[in-house]
Amino acid sequence: MLTALLVMAGIAVVLGGMLGFASIRFKVKGDPLVDKIDAILPQTQCGQCSYAGCKPYAQAIAKGEAEINQCPPGGEEGIRKLADLLGKEFKPLSAEHGVEKPKQVAVINENACIGCTLCTQACPVDAIVGAAKQMHTIVTPLCTGCELCVPPCPVDCITMVVVAETVETWKWRYPVIRLKEQKEEQKGKQKGEQTA
Amino acid sequence: MITTLFRFKGGVKPASHKDESAQVQITQAPLPSRLVVPLRQSAGGTPLPLVSTGRRVLKGERIGAPEGNFSSAIHAPTSGRVVAVELRMLPHPSGLSSLCVEIETDGEERWIDLAPVNYEAETPDTLRNILRDAGVVGLGGATFPSHLKLKPGASGCIETLIINGAECEPWITCDDRLMRERADEIARGIAILRHIVSAGRVLIGIEDNKPQAIAALRAAMAQAEGVDVVPVPTRYPAGGERQLIRVLTGIEIPYGRYGTDFGVQCFNVATASSVHRAIDLGQPLISRIVTLAGNVERPGNVETLIGTPIDALLKLAAPRADTDRTIMGGPMMGFTLPRTDLPVTKATNCILAASPALFPLQGDEMPCIRCGACTLVCPAELQPHELYWFSRAKNFGKAQEYGIFDCIECGCCAYVCPSNIRLVDYYRFAKSSMRTLEREKTAADAARERYEFRTARDEREKTEKAARLAAKTAAGRQAAEGAGAVKAAVAPAATAFAEEKPLAALDERKKALIAAAMQRVQSQMAGVQPKNIDNLTPEKQAEIREIEARRVKVRELAKTPPDEPV
Numbered sequence: 211m212l213t214a215l216l217v218m219a220g221i222a223v224v225l226g227g228m229l230g231f232a233s234i235r236f237k238v239k240g241d242p243l244v245d246k247i248d249a250i251l252p253q254t255q256c257g258q259c260s261y262a263g264c265k266p267y268a269q270a271i272a273k274g275e276a277e278i279n280q281c282p283p284g285g286e287e288g289i290r291k292l293a294d295l296l297g298k299e300f301k302p303l304s305a306e307h308g309v310e311k312p313k314q315v316a317v318i319n320e321n322a323c324i325g326c327t328l329c330t331q332a333c334p335v336d337a338i339v340g341a342a343k344q345m346h347t348i349v350t351p352l353c354t355g356c357e358l359c360v361p362p363c364p365v366d367c368i369t370m371v372v373v374a375e376t377v378e379t380w381k382w383r384y385p386v387i388r389l390k391e392q393k394e395e396q397k398g399k400q401k402g403e404q405t406a
Numbered sequence: 407m408i409t410t411l412f413r414f415k416g417g418v419k420p421a422s423h424k425d426e427s428a429q430v431q432i433t434q435a436p437l438p439s440r441l442v443v444p445l446r447q448s449a450g451g452t453p454l455p456l457v458s459t460g461r462r463v464l465k466g467e468r469i470g471a472p473e474g475n476f477s478s479a480i481h482a483p484t485s486g487r488v489v490a491v492e493l494r495m496l497p498h499p500s501g502l503s504s505l506c507v508e509i510e511t512d513g514e515e516r517w518i519d520l521a522p523v524n525y526e527a528e529t530p531d532t533l534r535n536i537l538r539d540a541g542v543v544g545l546g547g548a549t550f551p552s553h554l555k556l557k558p559g560a561s562g563c564i565e566t567l568i569i570n571g572a573e574c575e576p577w578i579t580c581d582d583r584l585m586r587e588r589a590d591e592i593a594r595g596i597a598i599l600r601h602i603v604s605a606g607r608v609l610i611g612i613e614d615n616k617p618q619a620i621a622a623l624r625a626a627m628a629q630a631e632g633v634d635v636v637p638v639p640t641r642y643p644a645g646g647e648r649q650l651i652r653v654l655t656g657i658e659i660p661y662g663r664y665g666t667d668f669g670v671q672c673f674n675v676a677t678a679s680s681v682h683r684a685i686d687l688g689q690p691l692i693s694r695i696v697t698l699a700g701n702v703e704r705p706g707n708v709e710t711l712i713g714t715p716i717d718a719l720l721k722l723a724a725p726r727a728d729t730d731r732t733i734m735g736g737p738m739m740g741f742t743l744p745r746t747d748l749p750v751t752k753a754t755n756c757i758l759a760a761s762p763a764l765f766p767l768q769g770d771e772m773p774c775i776r777c778g779a780c781t782l783v784c785p786a787e788l789q790p791h792e793l794y795w796f797s798r799a800k801n802f803g804k805a806q807e808y809g810i811f812d813c814i815e816c817g818c819c820a821y822v823c824p825s826n827i828r829l830v831d832y833y834r835f836a837k838s839s840m841r842t843l844e845r846e847k848t849a850a851d852a853a854r855e856r857y858e859f860r861t862a863r864d865e866r867e868k869t870e871k872a873a874r875l876a877a878k879t880a881a882g883r884q885a886a887e888g889a890g891a892v893k894a895a896v897a898p899a900a901t902a903f904a905e906e907k908p909l910a911a912l913d914e915r916k917k918a919l920i921a922a923a924m925q926r927v928q929s930q931m932a933g934v935q936p937k938n939i940d941n942l943t944p945e946k947q948a949e950i951r952e953i954e955a956r957r958v959k960v961r962e963l964a965k966t967p968p969d970e971p972v
Binding site: 248252253254255263264265334335336337351352354375376377378379380381382383384385 | 446451452496498499500502504828831832834835837838839841842845846849850851852853854856857858859860861
């Protein structure tokens with residue numbers, strides 16, 4: 211009886227020690243969940259979710275402080291992916307944080323720019339070049355379309371332009387399956403025309 | 407002589423329909439009144455326009471500059487005047503527009519000064535640059551810039567040069583006619599290509615349904631050493647680059663690698679002919695041979711300037727009345743043009759007039775019954791039905807796992823599908839969606855990196871500023887302490903007093919400075935005399951005096967304490 215107890219206690223101590231060692235030795239630095247959430251977020255850094263950027267929002271979601279439906283640029287697809295990752299119910303995009311828009315980029319009307327540098331300070335990804343009293347311009351490939359440069363501009367010379375599809379970026383549409391009824395309807399129409 | 411041929415798996419044998427257009431000699435298309443030349447004609451991006459509206463151009467003058475080394479130049483196909491440089495619809499399945507140069511032809515066909523080159527005296531690098539500047543791209547349909555294909559890959563050298571004259575797609579005969587009529591041009595082009603890559607042997611693969619072409623090339627190549635004209639079995643898609651390499655050499659190129667990595671490179675016969683023209687004659691690529699076939703009275707091949715409107719070209723073949731759409735490319739890999747007033751490009755190898763009788767629309771799509779017919783015919787040895795399921799369900803990760811990017815979109819699977827499923831449309835959708843997602847992901851990663859860099863920089867600047875400030879105050883204190891130390895040395899008994907003294911002295915000095923400044927301002931104000939009141943009427947001067955008096959009074963009032971009633 212006593213030996214059995216001792217053996218069990220010994221095993222418990224050894225296993226406990228091993229677990230304790232493993233928890234220190236193989237400790238994962240950072241929060242892998244935050245990185246996973248951050249990878250889904252669109253990285254526009256627009257702050258529409260009411261956090262300072264995509265990473266802070268990811269941290270808030272991981273802590274359970276924020277809902278998954280606060281990211282308008284990520285849109286419905288982003289919410290679905292977050293719901294999948296976190297095992298939560300899908301929710302439609304919350305209206306107070308904004309609406310889903312097509313991809314845009316900022317464009318500076320260079321004739322109106324007075325070179326105040328306010329937009330360069332607002333840009334979260336350093337996509338605006340320019341110096342004090344010098345004309346500013348947007349580096350279009352780097353612009354995330356966050357709109358943060360629009361309100362600070364004192365002369366309203368920044369506009370958001372929807373990115374048009376080009377031959378290079380065009381993608382094939384999802385194949386549309388013709389329905390039988392539609393075709394028969396057309397046939398019927400043709401017949402009608404012929405008799406008329 | 408090559409004795410054994412290898413074979414690729416799968417493939418189909420559709421009715422070839424080549425006899426209709428292969429019987430007639432190549433004719434020259436008439437010069438249209440206007441040419442629309444798209445700047446984007448190679449797989450390597452859009453060149454920058456070099457001309458503006460109103461400029462006169464000569465035949466062969468460069469109008470589009472290659473952007474970087476991946477791109478290829480564009481030239482004026484004939485002499486005339488540039489009437490527009492603007493966005494026009496391209497002959498592309500998207501129906502989107504891109505920058506085009508419209509030229510009003512003057513009918514004179516005046517060439518630029520041609521500079522032929524003796525290729526034997528030039529280095530491969532110079533020849534590659536000439537090909538890039540002459541706009542030579544693969545004329546088989548993919549329009550990949552040829553100068554890029556001539557660079558040796560990982561293996562360091564290209565031992566075997568493969569010339570593709572298979573032309574496996576039904577209806578198309580432009581390469582067949584070219585081989586029959588201009589075998590000597592192709593032979594010279596092959597000699598140049600061989601010189602550039604210093605290839606030991608050349609294999610010319612031609613499908614065995616073109617005996618005249620095989621005979622013509624054999625005659626033209628009789629003198630050359632190490633050149634084999636090899637008839638390959640007729641089976642679609644034997645003209646696919648990877649398939650032809652496999653049949654002729656047995657080398658199977660894995661995904662993500664190129665033929666050059668294995669010492670083989672493949673060029674189309676028409677490309678070889680345009681290489682000859684670019685080097686031996688100095689003529690850039692401004693025309694190509696286009697097959698006109700399908701539902702037409704007079705099928706045939708025409709040599710066409712790039713930029714000729716397709717509808718004008720199709721009229722030469724006299725399409726029949728029941729033609730309901732126009733297909734660019736062959737029936738297997740081509741696409742229906744959104745409009746017919748689009749220009750011929752370097753990729754236009756065939757224009758088919760389609761009628762419901764000749765090219766019946768595929769029936770209604772039915773569910774996949776997993777019969778496996780598509781797997782048997784897939785030349786890339788994929789499992790098309792699995793790819794179809796994954797693409798349809800938008801399960802892109804899985805589709806990639808099953809090798810969707812190895813798919814060459816040849817259309818064999820859709821050709822044999824008993825359920826009429828447009829398999830290739832699903833693959834194209836999945837592939838382009840994946841490319842878009844990949845592009846977005848790269849952009850997002852870059853944005854994240856830049857954002858993190860900016861945040862870190864802001865943080866660093868803040869700490870640096872704080873450190874600077876701290877250093878400054880520390881230095882000030884040290885100086886003060888230093889002064890205190892001197893005083894302390896004078897009066898060591900009164901250290902506390904000595905520490906307070908300089909501060910008090912500083913205050914005294916500051917007060918004195920302020921007082922001096924105020925005095926200076928007052929004296930300046932007193933010294934200022936208004937200069938614009940000399941030539942005024944007495945009434946005005948009286949008014950001014952009155953105002954001044956009021957000001958003095960107000961100043962007096964301001965000096966009295968505020969709590970006293972005025």
